Amino acid sequence: MFRKYYKEGFSLNAVFPKVDRREFGFVSFEGQMVRHKGFQNLEEVRVFMQSFVPRDAYYSCAYYENPMAEMERKCWLGADLVFDIDADHIPTPCNKVHDEWICYNCGFAGRGITPKNCPVCNGEKFETSTWLCQDCLDAAKNEAIKLLDILRSDFGFSDKDIHVYFSGHRGYHVHIENELIQGLDSISRKEIVDYICGIGFDGKIGNSTGWHARIRKGLYRFLSKADKEDFIRMGLKRNIVKALLNNREKILMNLEHGEIWRSVKGVGLKTWGKIFDRCAQEEFVKIDTVVTADIHRLVRMPHTLHGKTGFKKVEFQISRMSDFDPFKEAIAFKKGTVKILAYNSPQFRIGEETFGPYKNVRVELPIAAALLLICKGKAEVYQENV
Ligand SMILES: [Zn+2]
Ligand SMILES: [Zn+2]
Incomplete structure (x- = not known):
C-alpha cells in the first residue's frame, strides 16, 4: 500500500x-x-x-x-523552529484505556503514559502499544490552539x-x-520552550500582557463555572469550598480589580495558590520540549x-483549526477494500464510517481502515482484494 x-x-x-x-x-x-x-x-x-x-x-x-x-x-x-504536540505527553483519561507499556528489562507492565523509568527495575526502555482516539486528538488539538495563540500574540x-x-x-x-x-541556538530555543510551558513563571496575577493576562482569564473562566466537585478534586476542605461557592459573584468582581486574595473570609493565600496553580497548569502548553x-x-x-x-x-x-478532522483529511486511500484478520481492535472512525471493535475476526474493510489496523499491529492481511 x-x-x-x-x-x-x-x-x-x-x-x-x-x-x-x-x-x-x-x-x-x-x-x-x-x-x-x-x-x-x-x-x-x-x-x-x-x-x-x-x-x-x-x-x-x-x-x-x-x-x-x-x-x-x-x-x-x-x-x-519546530514544535511537537503529541498525545504521549498529554494526560488524557483515555490513555489509561488504550495505551500500554511493558518494560524491556523486567517485563513489568502498566497502562497510561509511559514512565521515564520502570518503577520496578528503573529501566528506561519500554515496548509501547498506543492507540489514537477522538479524545486524544481533541486534547492534542487543544494544546495546538493554545500554542498558536502564544506564537501569534506573545511572539508576534x-x-x-x-x-x-x-x-x-x-x-x-x-x-x-x-x-x-x-x-537561534539551542539555548535560545530552550528559553522559548520555557516561556511556552510556563517554566519559571513568577506566579503573579496581573493585567499586563502575556501569561499574567492569560492566566487571569483562565481563572475567571474556572471560577465562574467551577462546581463543588472541581474544588474538592483540588484537595480543598468542604467549608472552604462552601465559602467559595457562596461568594462567587464577589470573587469574580474582585478578580477584575485584582484583589482576589482578600475576597472571602476564611479563604487564605494557600487556597488561592492551589486554585491559581490549577488554572495556570491548564493554560501552559504541553509540547515535547526536547x-x-x-x-x-x-x-x-x-x-x-x-x-x-x-x-x-x-x-x-x-x-x-477547529474544523480540521484528522480521521477524514489525513486519509491517503479512499478507494478499494482489503480482507484482513483483525486480532484485537477498539472501535474507530474513518471519515463518516465507524468500525469495530474487532476480536479475532475476518473482515473486509476499506483500505484506510485496514491499513490503520495493520500498521498498529492489530491485524494482518488475510487476502488482498485490490
Ligand atoms: Zn523494569
Ligand atoms: Zn485516546
Missing part, C-alpha cells in the same frame, strides 16, 4: 523551502534507518521514495552547507510564517519558517505516510 501511495498518490509540490540544504532520513519496512541523504530538489526526493518506499520519511529542521556529510562536517546554517509571528500539520499519528506539528528565528530545543532534529516529512497508521502528515490553514 505504501508503495502504491508513493508511486501514484504522492506529490511534493512546494512543501518546504531549501530542499537542497536539508538532511533527509528514511526508515525502511525492515526497520533500518538511512540518513545523511541529500537531494537537489523535490523531484529527486520523490524519485528516491518511489524506489525505496519508506515506512517513515524525515527531513532536518536544520539547513547545512553539506547535508550529506557526517554530523561534525555538515556545517550548520540555521534551522526552522504572522500566519504566513506558521505552518500547522497533523502529524499522521497522535498529534500536531507547528513549524515556523522565518529568517529571524533561523539562527524537539524544539534540538537544532539538528529530523522531523516527519509533510505529505508522507506515518508508519504507525498509514495516515498522511497534512498541512492545513490555521483558520481551519
